[in-house]
Amino acid sequence: MTHDIALVPGDGIGPEVMADAIPLVERVAAAHGVDLAFTEYDWGSERYLETGAMAPEGFLGMLADHDAILLGAVGHPEVPDHVSLHGLLLPIRKRFDQSVCRRPSILFDGVESPLRGYDGGDIDFVVYRENTEGEYADVGGREHVGHAHEVAVQSAVFTRRGTERVVRAAFEAAADREGRLTSVTKSNAQAHSMPFWDEIVREVGAEYPEVSVESLLVDAAAMDLVRRPDAFDVIVASNLFGDVLTDIGAEVTGSMGLAPSANVDPGGEHPSMFEPVHGSAPDIAGDGVANPLATVLSASMLLAHRGEAVGDADASAAGETLWGAVEDQLADSSAPRTPDLGGDAGTASVLADLRDRV
Known part of the structure; x- marks a missing residue:
């Protein structure tokens, strides 16, 4: 064919x-x-x-x-x-x-990480990023443009369908890999969207008892991708958080020039x-x-x-x-x-x- x-x-x-x-x-x-x-x-x-x-x-x-x-x-x-x-x-x-955006971060043999003490194969994780809604939803606008009281509104949109699809894909991947999933949110500050995300992770996770789940706030996750990147297996995150974390992942594994991705229906x-x-x-x-x-x-x-x-x-x-x-x-x-x-x-x-x- x-x-x-x-x-x-x-x-x-x-x-x-x-x-x-x-x-x-x-x-x-x-x-x-x-x-x-x-x-x-x-x-x-x-x-x-x-x-x-x-x-x-x-x-x-x-x-x-x-x-x-x-x-x-x-x-x-x-x-x-x-x-x-x-x-x-x-x-x-x-x-x-x-x-579903899938972005692997692998420290290949022969590539030097900017982080001290890591050799080829020591870093190998994949990020599942929600790719069509979340913080990148085109919902909002500007009012009173050009005036001192101008205002801009940008609204994030999280649907059960969209969130569950990427979370389920991440659990499937974790079940096929090392059985470890990290869900990244900012639930302490975003009191509606991120607790909703956490609830869906718990619901879907109940179907995958063989997968251990860690929940991290995005700032802690960014820190840990530098401090302990070898601890990650599968990461699932919203559109914005996944975007930022995958760039960090590319850098700790050697170069943005080694970073592929798949945007999957x-x-x-x-x-x-x-x-x-x-x-x-x-x-x-x-x-x-x-x-x-x-x-x-x-x-x-x-x-x-x-x-x-x-x-x-x-x-x-x-x-x-x-x-x-x-x-x-x-x-x-x-x-x-x-x-x-x-x-x-x-x-x-x-x-x-x-x-x-x-």
Whole structure:
């Protein structure tokens, strides 16, 4: 079968990394007998600067016919972040009910953590982030704009359906891993939404007696991700808290350039989206030194997801091959490394080395 993938390179380093990485992904897929068909869409901030819109009218309908989406990056120094996010990334997540964001944080062999005393494999956790509501719900507004008494209201929205879906996904993951789940809230300060979250964690947790549950306030969780990252297995958190904690997770495991993610529709009715979380990195865009490994790992997650979704063992195997090639390269001290990992190699050199490993 053919897996129909929408490719949105986006902004900054996104297009240059995608241009170099996609041939590797296609090569590995073909070697496993997997047919990938990429359709590229040149949407993003450059389009916004030219036309006033990040993507054309009806772009969500265009994406709906694809099996999955691979996104490069979103963001530009001349475009406010709320404009770029609400013009492309967030509408995709919400329209396609991608309510579960899964972000692994792994200290790979051969990668140095900025934290003292941790070796490869010592840090290995995954964050399940609620992805379509919570603090990022587009509910609120501004009144009396331009006056001294101007007011802005931003309301968080937590539904039982949305909260339970991500909490259940996290418990399922914990049951398959080491059986430990950490729920992160701010229940002492947010007296309605976070106790509601805690209640659902307890309700769902009763169905998973084999999983031990720890509850942490977000400030304590942020501290502990630096103080004891090896103590975490599966973390579940709201949209905002999950966003912040996953950036910390990427840094303590070596680099944002190693951080992949999956935005998943758990019902399987819509395409899920996969993206590196390093952002558009405009300061190095065009220099050819961006780390492509987060993109390769995101493509690996895409293939694994497609394999599971349609029972395509070959797609799953292709995803494992990509992931294994990254692991082998990072463990090899003689392999090329981009500057974020302490080396001086460029994007193309890293990908050429990966091609020799698959």
